[in-house]
Amino acid sequence: MTGTLILVRHGESDWNLKNLFTGWRNPDLTEKGIGEARATGVKLKAKGYVPDIYFTSNLRRAQHTLDLMLEEMGITEVTITRSLKLNERDYGDLTGLNKDDARVKWGEEQVLIWRRSFDVPPPGGESLKDTAARTLPYYESAIVPLLKAGKTVLVAAHGNSLRSIVMAVEGLTPEQILKRELATGEPVVYQIGAEGQLEARVEI
Numbered sequence: 097m098t099g100t101l102i103l104v105r106h107g108e109s110d111w112n113l114k115n116l117f118t119g120w121r122n123p124d125l126t127e128k129g130i131g132e133a134r135a136t137g138v139k140l141k142a143k144g145y146v147p148d149i150y151f152t153s154n155l156r157r158a159q160h161t162l163d164l165m166l167e168e169m170g171i172t173e174v175t176i177t178r179s180l181k182l183n184e185r186d187y188g189d190l191t192g193l194n195k196d197d198a199r200v201k202w203g204e205e206q207v208l209i210w211r212r213s214f215d216v217p218p219p220g221g222e223s224l225k226d227t228a229a230r231t232l233p234y235y236e237s238a239i240v241p242l243l244k245a246g247k248t249v250l251v252a253a254h255g256n257s258l259r260s261i262v263m264a265v266e267g268l269t270p271e272q273i274l275k276r277e278l279a280t281g282e283p284v285v286y287q288i289g290a291e292g293q294l295e296a297r298v299e300i
Contacts, residue, residue, distance in 0.1 A: 098295060099243030099288040101265070102140065102147065102250045103258050106161040107132035107281040115195050119187035119221065122156045125164075132281025133161040137168025139300055140283060147250040149242055150174055153182040153257065161281070162252035181234035184254035188221020214270035224273070228260035235261050243288040258284075265294050 107129030111118040125133065146169075152158045162176065190198055190210065199207045210218040217223040242249050251258070255278050263273040265286055278284065285298040 097244075097246035097290045099246050100145070100147075100248040100298075101239070101243055101286040101288050102145065102248070103261060103278075103284045103286075104136055104161065104165070104250070104252045105255050105258055105278045105280055105282065106155075106157040106252060107164075109157040112280065117187040117190040117193050117195065117198065119184055119191040120155065121191055124156050125160050129157070129161070129280065130164060133164035134168050136161075136281050136283055137165035140165065141169045143300060145169075145248065145250075145285075146171070148247040149249050150176045150252075151182060151239065151249065152176060152178050152252045153184070153254060154178055154180045155183055155254070158182070158252050158254060162250070165250075165252065177238070179234060179238075181230050182251065182253040182257050185224065185227040185256035186222040187218055189219040190221065212274055214274060224256055224259065225270070227256045228263065231257045231260040232264055235264065240288075240292050244290055244292055246290075266297075267294070 107125045109118060109129055110123040110126055111121065113126050150162060152162045159178065166174065195207070209216050213223065215223045215225040217226055239249055239251070258278055259273055259276060262268065262276060262284065268276070283300050285300055287295040287298060289295045
């Protein structure tokens with residue numbers, strides 16, 4: 097029995113457009129982001145995907161992305177599970193700052209370390225390792241059993257919470273996952289076996 101895992105990073109948000117550290121703040125999608133979410137829904141429908149179960153974070157941009165995708169897929173009357181465990185990485189003191197302004201304040205090298213190291217958090221915030229520490233146990237307990245049972249699961253969330261899941265599914269090292277970028281609105285689809293193992297990554 098094979099399950100299907102569909103991961104979708106939310107469409108472009110207002111703060112993505114403004115080049116701001118967003119974290120747990122709650123901006124909505126831009127017009128481009130709305131278009132990205134709708135396009136993904138159209139793409140998944142064209143491929144015949146009809147998810148059984150839906151997960152998203154507690155943040156508006158991910159929830160709105162999922163709602164738009166469902167609309168394009170013609171899917172109504174569904175139960176959606178929302179969890180802060182799937183929230184974006186908390187950027188702490190960097191939250192709300194323009195990334196260029198942060199480089200001026202702390203220096204290019206320090207900001208790069210905060211953004212691209214695996215286990216060095218910004219002041220008051222989370223590293224990718226910290227994000228994975230809350231996201232992965234939730235993935236393992238709430239989502240993996242559904243995949244093992246052959247269900248199709250759609251998760252609309254954020255770049256870093258989804259990278260944590262990608263790291264686990266693909267068996268990547270911290271160094272490898274740091275190089276993996278997830279584009280806004282682009283689906284990543286996996287076939288997951290009955291033991292929870294990766295069987296295939298499906299190109300959409």
